[in-house]
Amino acid sequence: MGYFQYDVLREVSRFVTTHQWSGKNSILIRSETGQPFSAPDTHSAWRNYKRIFKLCLLFSEKDGVSVPTPVAQILAQSGAVTCDEYLHFLVEATTDPSPALTGWSVIADGHAVRHPLCFALKYLLAKVAGLNVPITPIYEVIGAYIDSGFSGAEDDTAFLNLMHKRAGYEQIGRNANLRQARESIKFISQISYLHSDGSNIITSLSQEDAMNIFQDIQPISGPCEADGNLEIQRLAALFKDGSEHDFFDYKNTILSDVLESGFSEGSKVKKTHIVIERNSKLRDFFFDRRPTTVCDACSMDTKKKYPWVERVLDLHHILPLSSGTRVDSRTGTMLDDLVPVCPTCHRAIHRFYDGHLKIETRKDFLNEKEARYIYAKAKGEIIKGDCYAS
Ligand SMILES: [Zn+2]
Ligand SMILES: [Zn+2]
Structure with a gap:
């Protein structure tokens, strides 16, 4: 993984x-x-x-x-594209069979390809759009893929119809026990509005946003190359080529929320970062497992200062701004990449990032190491400047 x-x-x-x-x-x-x-x-x-x-x-x-x-x-x-844009592209481009694996040559004989990642994401989105149910067992998605025989190109009506049969899917998926399918579903849970707890995928979207994103996703078709290596190059050339597949865009969905977040000018690389931090289900998941009330940066105990609220803390994601949430194959979304910070420190940390990136004339950190280092540096400045410290 x-x-x-x-x-x-x-x-x-x-x-x-x-x-x-x-x-x-x-x-x-x-x-x-x-x-x-x-x-x-x-x-x-x-x-x-x-x-x-x-x-x-x-x-x-x-x-x-x-x-x-x-x-x-x-x-x-660095900063040319976000994890979300890349993963939504891969969702649209991935086929079963795959040009990366042996067995691709059958396609030249006119066999139809299926789009497993497209199916998986559309299934998760349809479940929220239609039923407003955010939690989906990974085995349920696999069972639905096996049982429906869908290619992944079907429309919302077809996907909503699948929901009537969903009670049986989990067992079908469990019986099939396809390790690669499980891994690939966890793989897409790096998308900012998803996370995984190890056995389920949780979708943090409103019904309307889920439907809008559903409508935006369509498998890439077109005449494919009989040679797998040429097919890889053909598909990859569609990433950022100016066509309809040019970058996944949030269009009118969660983007509007993100723009009102205060410390963002709405730049593309910050979008993924902020959608992760605004992922309400991920937030619950985090504080459920790490029930702290203390800011990681200034050490203020928000429960002591504001005893009438459980906590006044944001989640801050300490990977590069354009990165998704990393996933562990057993435990799901890795919580060590997230820190709880009070809203004041959070804003100040982002200003510190802005200053650093401006000097470097970059839009984003080069890698995890730099991102963690600059976070530690910002935290050091916050501690140093704390005039209330004893
Ligand atoms: Zn703080
Ligand atoms: Zn942040």
């Missing part, structure tokens, strides 16, 4: 746009990306891991060497 994290995909993108990855440079990719890429002696890291990154449309393969795609070129630039 670790290799599917958005920030790892960005590191790998940087690597493959500056080096050719093959069976020969395992040590280099380990040192450049900071990932272990463990492989048995008989296998190279390339042979063990290339499928993951081909599935993510970062490169195709020619003569045993990586050929970067336009997706990798964009992901390699």
